[in-house]
Amino acid sequence: MRNILMKIFDCISVLNLWRWLQAGTLAVTLLFSATPLLAAEKQGGTAEFQSLDRKIQGLKQEVLDLNRDLFVLEEELLFPASTQLAVFLSVDTGTFFQLESVELKVDNKVVTHYLYTERENAALHRGGVHRLYLGNLRTGKHEVVAVFTGKGPHERDYRRGTTLQIDKQTDSQFI
Amino acid sequence: MMARCPESLRRVVAAFLLVLLAVPALAVPPPKPRDVRDPHYGEVLYFFYQQNYFSALAHLMTAQHFGQFPHHTDEAELLRGGMLLSYGVHLEAGRIFERLIESGAAPGVRDRAWFYLAKIRYQRGYHDEAQDALSRIGGVLPGDLESERRLLHAFLLMRREQYREAATLLEGIKGQTDWLRYGRYNLGVALVRAGETERGMALLQQIGQEPVAVEEFKALRDKANVALGYIFLQAGRPEEARVALERVRLDGLMSNKALLGMGWVYSAQEKQERALVYWDELRKRPIQDAAVLESLLASPYALGKLGAWRRSLEEYETAIAVYNRELAQLDSSIAAIRAGRLATSLLHDDGVEEMGWTWQLEQLPDSPETRYLSQFLASHEFQEALKNYRDLSFLSGRLEQWVSDVASYQDMLATRRQGFRERLPAVLSSKRVQDQGRIAQERDRYTQMLGKIDWENDAEALANEKDQTQLARLERIRRLMSRNPVEDENWQRYRLLRGLLRWDIETDYPARLWEVKKSLQDLDRALADTETRRTVLVRAQLDTPASLDAFEGRIRALIPRIRVYQERARELGRLQAEYLAELAVAELNAQRDRLVTYLTQARFAVAQIYDQSSSQAPEAKEP
Numbered sequence: 001m002r003n004i005l006m007k008i009f010d011c012i013s014v015l016n017l018w019r020w021l022q023a024g025t026l027a028v029t030l031l032f033s034a035t036p037l038l039a040a041e042k043q044g045g046t047a048e049f050q051s052l053d054r055k056i057q058g059l060k061q062e063v064l065d066l067n068r069d070l071f072v073l074e075e076e077l078l079f080p081a082s083t084q085l086a087v088f089l090s091v092d093t094g095t096f097f098q099l100e101s102v103e104l105k106v107d108n109k110v111v112t113h114y115l116y117t118e119r120e121n122a123a124l125h126r127g128g129v130h131r132l133y134l135g136n137l138r139t140g141k142h143e144v145v146a147v148f149t150g151k152g153p154h155e156r157d158y159r160r161g162t163t164l165q166i167d168k169q170t171d172s173q174f175i
Numbered sequence: 176m177m178a179r180c181p182e183s184l185r186r187v188v189a190a191f192l193l194v195l196l197a198v199p200a201l202a203v204p205p206p207k208p209r210d211v212r213d214p215h216y217g218e219v220l221y222f223f224y225q226q227n228y229f230s231a232l233a234h235l236m237t238a239q240h241f242g243q244f245p246h247h248t249d250e251a252e253l254l255r256g257g258m259l260l261s262y263g264v265h266l267e268a269g270r271i272f273e274r275l276i277e278s279g280a281a282p283g284v285r286d287r288a289w290f291y292l293a294k295i296r297y298q299r300g301y302h303d304e305a306q307d308a309l310s311r312i313g314g315v316l317p318g319d320l321e322s323e324r325r326l327l328h329a330f331l332l333m334r335r336e337q338y339r340e341a342a343t344l345l346e347g348i349k350g351q352t353d354w355l356r357y358g359r360y361n362l363g364v365a366l367v368r369a370g371e372t373e374r375g376m377a378l379l380q381q382i383g384q385e386p387v388a389v390e391e392f393k394a395l396r397d398k399a400n401v402a403l404g405y406i407f408l409q410a411g412r413p414e415e416a417r418v419a420l421e422r423v424r425l426d427g428l429m430s431n432k433a434l435l436g437m438g439w440v441y442s443a444q445e446k447q448e449r450a451l452v453y454w455d456e457l458r459k460r461p462i463q464d465a466a467v468l469e470s471l472l473a474s475p476y477a478l479g480k481l482g483a484w485r486r487s488l489e490e491y492e493t494a495i496a497v498y499n500r501e502l503a504q505l506d507s508s509i510a511a512i513r514a515g516r517l518a519t520s521l522l523h524d525d526g527v528e529e530m531g532w533t534w535q536l537e538q539l540p541d542s543p544e545t546r547y548l549s550q551f552l553a554s555h556e557f558q559e560a561l562k563n564y565r566d567l568s569f570l571s572g573r574l575e576q577w578v579s580d581v582a583s584y585q586d587m588l589a590t591r592r593q594g595f596r597e598r599l600p601a602v603l604s605s606k607r608v609q610d611q612g613r614i615a616q617e618r619d620r621y622t623q624m625l626g627k628i629d630w631e632n633d634a635e636a637l638a639n640e641k642d643q644t645q646l647a648r649l650e651r652i653r654r655l656m657s658r659n660p661v662e663d664e665n666w667q668r669y670r671l672l673r674g675l676l677r678w679d680i681e682t683d684y685p686a687r688l689w690e691v692k693k694s695l696q697d698l699d700r701a702l703a704d705t706e707t708r709r710t711v712l713v714r715a716q717l718d719t720p721a722s723l724d725a726f727e728g729r730i731r732a733l734i735p736r737i738r739v740y741q742e743r744a745r746e747l748g749r750l751q752a753e754y755l756a757e758l759a760v761a762e763l764n765a766q767r768d769r770l771v772t773y774l775t776q777a778r779f780a781v782a783q784i785y786d787q788s789s790s791q792a793p794e795a796k797e798p
Contacts (some may be wrong), residue, residue: 005670007715011541018475046302046556047287048299048754049299049300049556049559049560049754050299050300050701050756052302052560052747052750052751053299053300053559053563054266055747056263056563056566056567056747056751057263057264057265057266057267059567059740059743059744059747060262060263060264060570061259061264061267061568061641062740063573063574063740063744064232064233064236065227065236066577066733066736066737066740067232067233067236067573068233068236068237068240069733070239070577070580071234071236071237071735072237072241073231073584073726073729073730074584075241076726077584077587077588077726078587086214088214088217088218090211090214090217119225120221120225121560122224122225123220123222123223123224123225124221124223127211127217127220127224128218128220128221128222128223128224128225129211129214129216129217129218129220129221130218130219130221131214131215132205147243156368158718171408174214
């Protein structure tokens with residue numbers, strides 16, 4: 001917005017030496033007087049920009065819809081509801097724990113090992129939730145183990161784990 | 176005004192504040208961690224907080240399709256509007272906001288949403304729509320936003336050349352805000368344009384003399400002083416122009432114009448030697464600047480005024496050579512731009528990982544196309560058009576990736592179809608599955624047997640192996656002893672042992688009966704589970720081909736759709752690149768026209784000098 005200010009009211013001097021050489025006087029033309037012409041040119045340019053902009057917005061909306069359809073297809077194809085298991089991670093430790101990585105095991109098999117960037121950590125601390133794992137699991141009892149690694153108070157290395165027994169039913173399951 | 180906000184409305188308000196944070200240049204501290212009740216909504220926020228709006232939108236729309244936000248329906252829709260705004264789809268965002276705002280947001284939240292819509296629409300050149308959004312603001316905005324709103328409204332009025340109304344509006348900006356400085360600057364300009372020159376100049380004087388620490392406001396102060404200097408020059412007041420121009424920094428963006436102006440100040444006062452000092456300094460600076468180009472004419476002009484015609488002639492001829500060279504380079508830049516390389520050159524070092532309104536071109540590549548465009552490239556019109564081009568590049572990349580993703584889905588589908596065709600019948604016809612009936616029959620038989628045992632209280636039927644052995648031994652002993660029916664010590668011992676054994680068996684009978692019943696129940700569950708799985712597999716054998724066919728249909732329909740969008744993205748990208756090139760070429764042509772004017776004037780001046788020398792004018796002293 002401030003750049004607009006700087007540019008609209010820019011000041012250029014156009015010196016008419018022809019008139020000086022003839023009459024020995026100095027003439028200075030301010031950009032101010034030229035601005036209405038520039039404004040008119042920008043109006044024309046704006047109409048063309050808007051026409052393209054509307055078409056581009058339309059395409060963006062359609063591509064978003066396509067993206068959604070692809071996501072839906074992928075989820076239904078790869079992770080049908082009957083076998084779907086999703087594991088989410090959120091943080092509520094305040095500033096006392098800086099999460100660095102998480103390892104997730106299902107039935108003693110490592111299914112994901114995720115390293116968090118600073119940006120991702122900040123998003124978690126603001127209340128975002130990370131979908132750590134999306135996979136398929138047959139019905140029945142299973143064991144899920146998560147091991148968290150990070151920095152605790154005073155920059156001490158910190159490693160903690162948790163175990164969860166789950167009984168997978170035929171609906172999608174979220175942990 | 177509601178005394179207590181219902182929970183749903185509080186959530187909508189909280190979502191709105193979140194949405195408004197998607198819009199940049201907002202001095203609001205980040206919100207506290209939110210109460211997220213649906214993990215999929217939290218996942219959207221996870222991407223949102225990282226400004227990955229495309230990914231956030233994709234997940235949000237997918238989760239909305241699956242109904243995975245039961246506790247955050249309204250918030251999700253509002254968030255979608257905000258992200259569409261950040262994604263540059265402000266028309267749809269505006270529709271969402273209208274729907275949701277009018278259905279229940281608090282007035283304060285509503286006003287802020289309309290303000291941000293107005294701001295984005297203005298930046299994108301939708302001035303009428305921006306005016307419409309501003310007109311929907313019902314109250315006074317909080318803090319600096321109100322000043323910003325007045326400034327935005329004043330811009331729109333100035334675009335319609337309603338300068339007096341703009342001046343009135345800007346005079347309403349109160350308090351010590353950053354926007355006040357800009358407001359006063361623009362008010363000064365508006366007043367000058369409206370014919371109230373002295374009032375306007377007085378404001379510009381104030382700004383031009385303010386002590387400031389921030390670079391941005393130092394640049395604004397320089398701008399005010401340069402504007403003032405040239406106004407005074409035009410009014411024939413060179414001394415006042417000098418005072419204003421002397422306040423401009425030598426190393427700022429306006430320094431070239433100030434140096435040029437200072438030269439004209441002294442030239443107007445017939446102090447050509449002083450004028451030359453400034454113009455000679457200016458000539459050492461990068462030649463692409465308009466003020467520098469002009470100084471190439473101004474210097475020989477001053478020399479001519481001093482009577483140093485030979486030097487004046489030499490410098491005019493130098494100027495002509497420079498102008499011709501610059502014209503050639505401008506022409507080569509124009510040719511490069513017309514060859515379609517400008518947009519790709521600008522985005523050459525850009526990763527294009529995400530897209531949206533917040534992106535700005537920060538570093539100009541050094542190329543023939545961009546050499547003369549540094550100032551022009553900062554304009555909103557060009558930046559917005561470039562953003563659109565960049566977004567189209569992003570979309571094209573995604574669409575290309577999806578073509579290969581869809582091919583992968585087809586492969587997955589083919590593998591799954593093959594699996595069902597080959598493995599499922601093999602599983603269903605396997606011995607284990609076939610044995611299920613036999614196992615069920617045996618289960619029934621055991622159940623019957625157990626029922627009889629339970630009814631008859633037949634503890635010995637459940638005797639374990641050891642007890643069975645003992646019973647068998649005692650039975651053999653009884654048969655042996657039955658040859659001697661006389662009641663003696665052996666018979667007594669036999670009866671005692673038999674009684675003890677029977678006691679043990681009877682004592683253990685309830686526990687054993689319970690164990691066997693439990694085992695049969697477990698067997699029942701396992702058989703039921705197996706039957707369920709078998710039924711699922713049988714149903715799958717019938718249903719899966721149809722479901723796979725449906726998937727195949729959906730996948731097949733995606734491919735032409737992607738191709739259509741790819742073609743449109745390509746075409747719009749081409750048009751957008753052409754539009755960018757048009758803008759740039761128009762700017763370069765304006766610069767070219769200016770150079771041609773200078774060239775003409777220089778040539779005329781050379782001709783005049785030759786005319787004068789041929790009429791044998793006396794030699795003047797060299798300065």
